[in-house]
Amino acid sequence: MLPRALRYPPLHFVLGGLLLFVLLERPWRAEPPPEPVALTPAVREQLRASWAAATGRAPSAGELHALERRELDDEVLFREALIHGLHRRDPVVRQRLALNMSFLGEELAEDEAVERALAMDMHRNDLVVRRRLVQLMEFALADGADAGEVTRPELEAMYAARREELREPARWRLLQVYFSGERRGATAGDDARAALSRLAVPVADPAVAIALGDPFLGGHQLPLLSATQLEAQFGPAFVSGLAACAPGQWCAPVRSSFGAHAVLIEELQPERLPAIDEPDVRRRLEADVRRQRGERQLAEALGRLRSKYGVNG
């Protein structure tokens, strides 16, 4: 006679389940290593050929190695995406597979179309599906890295690295009197110089000064603009001509793509490097730090996956 407790039916159920689990899953077995990722000769040849088509020459050994490595990484990420079942769940992949099936003339509901496509291994060969799954895995592996505070040392390192990019160029605020090359021909420059005798500082009435010359669609009283902005509006000669002008004095002729100008620099803001704690700078540096963390996390995760799939870094 079994003890009363052992005759309790739910226990039989649990024990039976446990037995089945042990028999079927054999948990003492280690997880089998995944099939290593390697490139077939056909893929290698394809990489070589598409490089040659793009550049008109065969890739060097180093270039070929880089192409192959990228291809291997893509394959690793693709395999991982399949393990996570992204190919069944991602709406873009599903849509693409269903679309492919409809091109084959199959009128199926999406679920069925997707399953049929997967059974045909369509997801392995469709470039869009492949690229999508690789991209999803990249995002997944970088995910979460940007959380957490950005530290002062991180910020300072980024500030040092981005110094040149953060530098704000000099800017000029100008009043200009225009002498049209089109209207005045070769005398435009002389006319601009001659106007200097009638131009004074401070300017009593800008309209009177402007009326000494010709109308200019780009405007006569210009807001603070950088050399790049001035060059886009007046041409490169104008910016180099401006270099010879002192602020607060009328200066002529300054040549442009449109003729000559008498120019008064009303304000010159010199080039400057904004401080690390100016809000706009800080915001951009923090974004950079977070992105860098994501890139690092992705690289590390990819490194682990490479060894999992037997790919040599």
Added chain:
Amino acid sequence: MRRLLVCCAALAVAEAAAMPRCADFNPLRNVYAGDLHVHTALSLDAATQDTRARPRDAYRFARGEPLGIQPYDDTGRALRTLQLERPLDFVAVTDHAELLGEVELCQTPGSAGYESWQCRVYRAWPRAAYYLFNYTASNAERLGNCGADGGLCREAASGPWREIQQAAAEANEESAACRFSSFVAYEWTGARGAGENLHRNVIFGGAAVPRLPVSFVDTGNAERLWAELDRQCTAELPGCEWLAIPHNANLSAGRMFESVQGDGRAYDAAAAARRARAEPLFEIMQHKGASECTTAPRGVPADEYCDFEQLPYDSFAGQNFSWLRRAPSADTGLLRDVLRTGLVLERALGVDPYRMGVIGGTDTHLGAAGAVSEERFLGHGGAGEPARDGVPRGLPDRPEFGPGGLAMVWAEENSREALFAALRRRETYATSGPRIQLRFFGGAAYPATLCDDPELPSKGYAGGVPMGGELRGASAAPVFVAAALRDAVEGAPLQQLQIVKGWIDADGRPGERVFTVAGNPDNGADVDPRSCERQGNGADALCAVWSDPSWEPRQSAWYYARVLENPSCRWSARVCAASGVRCDDPATIGKGLEACCSAAHRPRIQERAWSSPIWLAQGPDAP
């Protein structure tokens, strides 16, 4: 006395003048050059061709940094680079929403929420989850309220959409320097039937944007897109503003702008008003051709400048399959037809659904925002020929494609707010690449001497409306002032300045006419396509004050300015010339250069700018 009820312009000037933030603030407005149509590696059709530029790279490129273009060498460095000679002032990266992963949260293993019961439901029963999520979104703050700066949304959304928002936030200059503005945006990639293009770019005004982009998969037609954006953005998200810009009407086979709504229902006043509010702009030019007008049968035979950069087919199906190829025609839905249809609908409903200004863009799939120079076109790199194929040895793309155009915007300063307000009021124009400056005002009575007046802009605003505006209740012929200045750095001199008018008269009869108001169409200028040497003279500046001699009472009309450069070499002719092709010597026609000598090849281009129209609307008492 002439009387016009002039609205909006003076008011808008006063309103914006109240809040300058930028060093370049100008109450009479500066012109800014940008690109609101840019794809990066987040668009799969770009990534599958090995475009590696991310949104951040596209923004940096637009600001003047060099950009790597595939192929890449052994150290991952790009073998080709591209750099803008002149940085842009603003850009929106517009990757395809359909490929951004709308339900990223539930799809990414390890991400927050992946194991939540909602996501389990989503993965097991997607259809049920669609309703569940939408119900939740409309009831709960959790999915709806992102806060005024969109901060909460940035936390909630993940993956590509977050990357797009972060890149835009980072590129947008918030200090007083105001050198560059960005917009969070995406492309809604809809189509009908056999590849009839319905694509739109959705541009958001600020950082507050829906948790995920509303895609074609979610919506199916443009009406539902606007309804979803009205709900998820305008209604439920404080500070969220949006507008949509349809593009490539030339590939829509007439389906983008019909006399009925996109879902087949007739327009009523409310539907017309909603469309006009949702879509204030029309992208008139990009890589895949221009969409202004055609001289084809029932087109505009009187306008010899119509077939500019036109594609020889009118749908994606026609692009890809020769047996489905149909040439563009009067009912393809090009700008002029659409504007005319708008006037007809306005007569019937009191509201014009197609009151659209114009804007240009590139549609680059290389992340190369605003790379519009004919000198170095590296190809579309997306839906066209892959940019990586055969670059050094032939034409980098289909010969009918081109480097596209620019979006030009008149705004008080280079800030998101000022630019977005300008897009809304249609104070924009498009160019086919060069940075031509173009002003266009319409009013009751501008003095004939305005072209010689240095105060043209202030008097233009004071006496009427700028491009994109509307004049109502005219009791005499309206007067327009159009003024253009050639590109200061590159491009040919200006040849002529035109005003294009379209109208329907009191009986509803349509008409269209082009007036040359300055310059000389017969100036004899040309270009030698073999050397790309330009010949003949043109103008630096063109200007005219013009009163419409064909005006009649009770006419509804639109007017836009068009300015043309002297002819110059098209990008394809430059490649052909640089490769030494001489069509009379077959030995010089190398592989990939056959198109140089085909009958369809257009070696010349007359670069140009088109202003947004000014409308002459009948007063509220009109029938």
